[in-house]
Amino acid sequence: MKLYLDPGHGGSDPGAQGNGMNEKDINLDIALQIRKILTSEYSDADVRMSRTDDSTKNLTQRTNEANSWGADYYLSIHCNAFNGSAQGYEDYIHSSLSDSSTTAAYRDTMHEEITKVNQLRNRGKKKANFHVLRETTMSALLTENGFIDNAHDAALMSDPSWRQSVARGHVNGVAMAFNLQEKEDNGTLYKIIAGSFQSRENAENRVDHLQSNGIESFILTVTISGEQWYRVQAGAFLNRENAETRLQEVQNAGVEDAYIISEDS
Structure with missing residues (x-):
């Protein structure tokens, strides 16, 4: 499967701006992590990126490159801004496509997997006449991963582990949509995160709830935008299938916003 991965904006075009951040930087970090996860964990994923650094590239160059390469899927990573x-x-998929199209089916899978892990309000599946959706000859999706000028979303964007989780959601969607095959041993540790809280008491309540359901967990402290958060971890596994099983157990226990992050072991 050939994935053309497009971190939006770059170079002289910063994209949306807010809370001391540029969209181009968030897009690039998420995209680089998508490539890293895909190439390290799946045997049949070939990834080409529109940019791998802070360089300028216009929209026509991006879509021409994807079309010439013969990509199977075009995935454009963005953040939003409004007021x-x-x-x-x-x-977004292109506005000319029906909800029963192959592109819409891919998007449905991507949307479900990304919204499982991104801790963001779900604004829904939309259509637009964006250049990268219109001028590509393959199925294409553009994701808007939060509003950089919103304090809540920006606090998440500034957290490297959140950007990794968003990348993981994109990878999970691509892998499921295209039936990618996992490598036998990728040296990755999969951790189940069962909640992040600014109050330690709330984190302790989450641990008590999980343990009452027979699920061992503990609290880690992380710093996001200079503020201390208490993160509840409910297991770590070398095998992703085992991690998915634990995630389902945690979700069945009522923690529906639990998600998996990966780290090199």
Whole structure:
């Protein structure tokens, strides 16, 4: 499967701006992590990126490159901005496509997997006449991963582990949509995160809830935008299938926003 991965904006084009951040930087970090996860964990994923650094590339160059390469899927990574009050995740396919199209089916899978892990308000599945959706000869999706000018979303964007989780959601969607085959041993540790709280008492309540359901967990402290958060971890596994099983157990226990992050072991 040939994936053309497009971190939006770059170079002289910063994209949306807010809370001391540029969209181009968030897009690039998420995309680089998508490539890293795909190439390290799947045997049949070939990834080409429109940019791998802070360089300028126009829209026509991006779509021409994907078309010439013969990509199977075009995935464009973006963040949003509006008026500071809007927040959440949304994604787009081209406005000419029906909801029963192959591209829409891929998008349905991607949308479900990304919204499982991104801790953002779900703004829904949308359509638009964006260049990268219109001028590509393969199925294409553009994701808008939060509003950079919104305090809630920006706090998440500034956290490297959140960007990794968003990348993981994109990878999970691509892998499921295209039936990718996992490598036998990728040296990755999969951790189940069962909640992040600013109050330690709330984190302790989550641990008590999980343990009452027979699920061992513990609290880690992380710093996001200079503030301390308490993260509840409910297991770590070398085998992703085992991690998915534990994730399902945690979700069945009522923690529906639990998700998996990966780290090199």
